[in-house]
Each structure stands twice: as C-alpha cells, then as structure tokens.
C-alpha cells in the first residue's frame with residue numbers, strides 16, 4: 001500500500017517573539033513569547049498529514065524535551081516517525097515576527113545537521129512505497145541527495161523545496177527534482193548560483209511571465225518549477241514533455257485574500273499541501289493541485305505558529321467548498 005508522502009527533513013523547537021517591529025542591531029524590544037514545533041521538514045509533514053495524505057517523516061532528534069515533543073506531535077497527527085537518535089540537542093529556531101506578520105529567523109541546527117545517509121538508506125523501503133518524496137535544505141545536502149536519488153530510483157516523484165536560500169545548493173540536487181518550489185529569494189539565489197543571472201528577489205514577481213518561464217526552463221529543463229510569491233500567489237512553469245491534458249506551459253495563480261497575521265511556515269504549508277494533493281489525486285491537472293496548495297497556505301497565515309498553524313482538511317472544505 002502506498003504511504004502517500006515521505007518527508008525527509010528538519011524538526012525544530014521554535015521560540016517566537018511577536019513585537020511591533022523587527023529588532024535592529026543593538027536594539028532591545030519587548031514582545032509576546034510563544035514556543036512551538038517547527039522545522040521546515042516537520043511543518044511540511046504536518047501539512048501533508050492534515051491535508052489528507054498518509055505521511056512518513058524521516059528526521060534526526062536529540063534525547064531531550066524537543067525530541068519528545070516531536071514524537072508526541074507526530075503521533076497526534078498520525079505521522080509515521082523514523083527518527084535517528086543524536087547526542088546533539090534537537091534543532092531550535094529563534095523567530096521574530098512584526099505587526100505586519102513579517103519574520104526573521106536564526107536556526108540552531110543541532111541534531112538536524114546529523115541526519116545521515118545511512119539512516120536515510122535504512123528507510124528506503126518507505127520511500128519506494130510512497131507516491132511523493134519531499135525534501136528541503138535544513139539537513140545535510142548528502143542526505144537530501146540520497147533521498148531524492150532513492151525516490152528517483154524507485155520511480156517516486158520528488159518535490160524539492162530549496163530552502164533556506166543561504167545554503168549552497170549542489171547542482172545535482174536541483175536536477176533531481178520533479179517539482180522545484182523556491183520562494184522569490186531562493187529563486188534569485190538559484191539563478192545566481194546556477195545561471196550567473198543576477199535578479200533582485202523583490203523584482204521576481206514583476207518579471208514578465210515569458211521571461212520567468214525561460215529562467216525556470218534554464219534552471220530545471222526537465223521538471224516543473226513553482227515560484228512562490230507570498231501574498232501574490234505563485235508562478236508555475238512546466239517543461240513541454242511533462243504537460244498533460246489542459247496544463248498550460250506557464251501561468252500565475254493569485255494568492256487568496258485572507259487576514260494574514262503570521263506567515264511563518266506559509267511556504268511549508270504550500271509544499272506539504274501540494275505533496276498531499278499530488279499523492280491523493282495523481283491524475284489531476286497540476287493547476288488543481290496548485291489551487292489547493294494556495295488555499296491551504298493562505299489559511300495557515302490566519303493563525304500564529306509553524307506546525308500548529310497548519311489547517312485540517314475540513315477547515316479548508318468549509319471555507320472553499
């Protein structure tokens with residue numbers, strides 16, 4: 001039986017402070033504190049599970065309260081957890097959020113930095129049994145590469161969220177993606193790294209669609225690229241060989257109008273929901289999956305937290321039918 005979605009990635013305990021503005025160097029601000037579970041990998045696994053896919057999460061955890069939190073929360077959402085034990089502390093993130101919902105983040109990778117190729121290989125059977133493999137870049141690149149390669153060897157489709165942007169992405173990783181999902185900053189960084197194209201992240205959303213399509217095709221000639229554009233939605237670019245039915249070569253999908261109060265994890269919501277939708281209805285036109293992920297991610301911004309802000313499928317259905 002297919003397990004639907006396997007997510008390989010990070011778990012962090014998030015420590016978040018919300019204040020009127022983001023702190024500047026040397027400044028001390030008072031803010032409201034909250035802690036919760038996060039990490040791009042875990043957020044995406046929770047989103048995939050709550051969006052309706054049977055989900056497996058492969059990660060590394062410390063022998064501490066953070067590790068126990070991960071196990072408890074995964075069980076609560078019905079996620080099959082395959083955690084490598086580590087002497088390092090469970091990953092942490094310090095998050096600052098301003099009154100407009102914008103955020104700045106500092107990561108303490110801890111155990112995430114130790115997720116090994118050997119642990120990944122020990123769980124190859126889960127990957128082979130899945131419909132979709134999802135990975136990001138908060139765990140070692142060699143482990144991400146092994147995960148993507150294991151999926152490719154088994155004919156399992158891969159979604160690579162090349163985040164965060166400040167990590168040097170090995171060329172081989174991008175080419176192992178069937179679907180690549182950078183935000184504007186990550187897209188600009190990939191273009192600079194792979195194509196020597198210097199584009200201001202703030203200008204990505206303003207580029208003509210034909211130009212964006214050409215850049216996506218140069219970046220990933222044989223895969224689909226989805227550039228997420230925050231509240232403006234996303235841009236999708238397909239290679240000719242992959243297009244099915246009424247799929248257009250490229251298109252913009254606008255964001256849903258919502259009262260966003262915290263966009264932390266919006267990209268993770270989008271990726272998890274996209275993976276779940278692809279796993280649940282593999283024959284559906286790609287644009288339908290994008291609309292689902294766009295609605296799902298928009299709803300996640302209406303509440304605070306990372307993993308905790310992921311909506312459940314019935315909430316989505318009651319809002320959008």
Ligand code: ATP
Pocket residue numbers: 163183184227228229230231232233234255256257258260263264265266267268270293294295297298301
């Ligand atoms: P983050 O790093 O905050 O998790 P990201 O930068 O990876 O997010 P974004 O491009 O900001 O990803 O957002 C991903 C998707 O979430 C967007 O394509 C959009 O569909 C949705 N989204 C994000 N922000 C908003 C918003 N303010 N209103 C509606 N939808 C939003």
